[in-house]
Amino acid sequence: KAGVTQTPRYLIKTRGQQVTLSCSPISGHRSVSWYQQTPGQGLQFLFEYFSETQRNKGNFPGRFSGRQFSNSRSEMNVSTLELGDSALYLCASSPGQRIYGYTFGSGTRLTVV
């Protein structure tokens, strides 16, 4: 079966712009989580959605937001981009409310210039 699909794979944006990243989970998976990966901070949790509801949120500013649609696809948005937002953004999906069976996508590489 198809894995977790993230689009686009690469993105270059200018400081101050906003960006929307997309994640399509594995078919049947209802939970989607987002992580930011940087060389300095490693993998940091952004937020988690289950059945269109945000269940958990990490320690990121309000410029980072997300949503989940009825088909479980998820988007995350970053407004007023800063240079420090340059990172690999990873999406992971799991079948249910707990994280067993967590599967990651290949990520979206965002570069802010």
Place this chain on the structure above:
Amino acid sequence: GESVGLHLPTLSVQEGDNSIINCAYSNSASDYFIWYKQESGKGPQFIIDIRSNMDKRQGQRVTVLLNKTVKHLSLQIAATQPGDSAVYFCAVYGGSQGNLIFGKGTKLSVKP
């Protein structure tokens, strides 16, 4: 909150040798532990997991050991191959947070 520590940021081994990657966690309420492998340009790939009611779990060429007394987790890779070269992360789940907490990762290099 939970923190996950790294013992060694890099590890270099000879092809055919066994590799051991270590991880420490802080929250004794953590109840689920996962090891991931990340190759360049890819997302983390599940290797093996273990729940807190177990001390050891084996997969194909990999073994995870959990010592809850000292809050320590290790990944053993038998007969390490060049294809095992990657960054390995431990991740911890449970306690008050509802998400995985990741360690910083160990970069494994396998010399032919």
